[in-house]
Amino acid sequence: MSRIILRLKALFFRAVISFFTFFDLYLSHPLPQRVSFTKRIKSTVSSIPGSFDLLFYTPPHYTKSQTPNTQKHPLLINFHSGGFVIGHARDDARWATAVTSQTSGVVVSVNYRLAPEHPFPIGIEDCVSAVLWLWRHADEYNLDISKTAFSGFSAGGNFAYTVAIRLHEELARMKDEGTLEDVETGRLVHLVVFYGSTEYQLTRDEKDASNPNLIPVIPKFLFRLFDESYLPPKPERRSPLLSPGIAPDQLLEDALPPSLVMINCGGDQLLAEAERFKKRLVGLGKKVNGYIVEGVGHGWDKTPTFKKGNAKRDQAYRVAVDSLQEPWA
Template identity: 75%
Template sequence: MASYRDVRDGEISFTCKIPSTVSSVPGSFDLLFYAPSSYSKTPSPKKHPLLINFHGGGFTIGHAYDDARWATAVTSQTSAVFASVEYRLAPEYPFPIGIEDCVSAVLWLWKHADEYNLDISKTAFSGFSAGGNFVYAVSIRLNQELERLKKENKLDGLKEGKLVNLVVFYGSTDYTESRAEKDASNPNLIPVIPPLLLKLFDESYLYLNPDKTSPLLSPGLASDQLLRDAFPESLVMINCAGDQLLAESEIFRKRLKELGKQVDGYVVEGVGHGWDKSPSFKRGNVKRDEAYTLAVKSLEGVWTSV
């Protein structure tokens, strides 16, 4: 089992700013790249798998470098390039703008794959908390956007990649339940985020009153056919035993398995939401390292089999 030290922006390999081409709200945002030691930006026949990451923070706070420790786990154990998306945040940019930014990032990376030596037939997504919800939502929205572009004959030479794995750390799947109902669903709840902050997140992201049954908000309510079409065959779900999101996430895991998806991962016992984000310094965090190692092995297994 590897041990992943605490890192932040000091480990970023390079960055770039790109336009949001999918959103109806014009703007741009940053991509932060973490690359393995074998990577070179100069043209090369060596192509690298691509992991696109969506950070957490209740859709309202947080930054693309928040998952630097996870990026280090991936880039130190695989040959993949890790691109973390600094999508625009609520309340200035409420649902679904962040999702559309992330879809724009996927399409941009696919379009510029040769420039960055990326093997886009080995594309995967990862995300934590709100970013975990984005993993599901972006997969669905990407599927919809590709269908639209094909129907309107607007691919414009885009090289279409292949989504081969999703890695979700404690992501929400059902926005139709209230926070009180989510809390009540877990008798072993370990409160982490103050209720007032959760209220701020929800009101900021949802202030335009979208339909909470939308699969882009509640992927757990998406149709079977949409999940079959939009999701790859392999996923990883790491959930927290003390999380208010545990019940809905485990229901979704069961449903995806029933649809024939291979779902790796497990429930981390004795921890609450976001347990892996706390600074550990020299103490380390065995549970975090075990979860990251499993997720990396799942990614590597898919990448080497494609």
């Protein structure tokens, strides 16, 4: 499929998904927190110049004032879903609200550039640029970057892993070049991953066949749009920046933080690969909590509920927020 056709289809489905997101974020109660403020920054890691937005969600007692007694806040950097092609950083407002209402953390959701206009690995590099920018400006925003965590949903869950890996590589490069002193280095202490993809060397049919309890949610033509827009040629799909599930042990030990929480869907095509990865990380000495939400398909927490609420979503978010308490203590 030509890049022009891919872009036209992507634009169409971005409009469609924003329509449904409107019902979730503006018509389903209780309403989530609105964005506190936005900052546009440049991508410094990518070889493709460009800019993107950071959406800040802050707890009620947050202030940007600079006094000796001003509280420093733990930092959660979030990566949204959408197959790397659709979606927006504001889509995870409910998750951000759960964090800011139950912790002192600041959530920054990254509106990284999307494929097909910006295919692999530009989105990952934008997110690494966001991390480095936030670390550089931590004092300005009263952030405790020694307590940095990542979160992500679906494609953003993949980014939670791959941004950690790419960040590890970038910091090593900067150290070798003697430029690391220009960055106040934070510490990645935790990952929160909701139904993240981990093995792109597998076909979609293989992923479907791996779950006997599959609940189809995303049509195949949309998967085809995602994959043709974002993915590189097949031989390159074993890259740790696409398939962290098959990355070398040493890289995972060095790049990923000591603790994670993984919330997976019982009816998801990604369940088997996510659970394999969970078992592998435990074997590498990582502390991995979380559970499988039974009876739901991929992206179940993003469905508009209007006045009905979503008990499974609330429980999953509680578990995820609770997982932040220890690394943020």
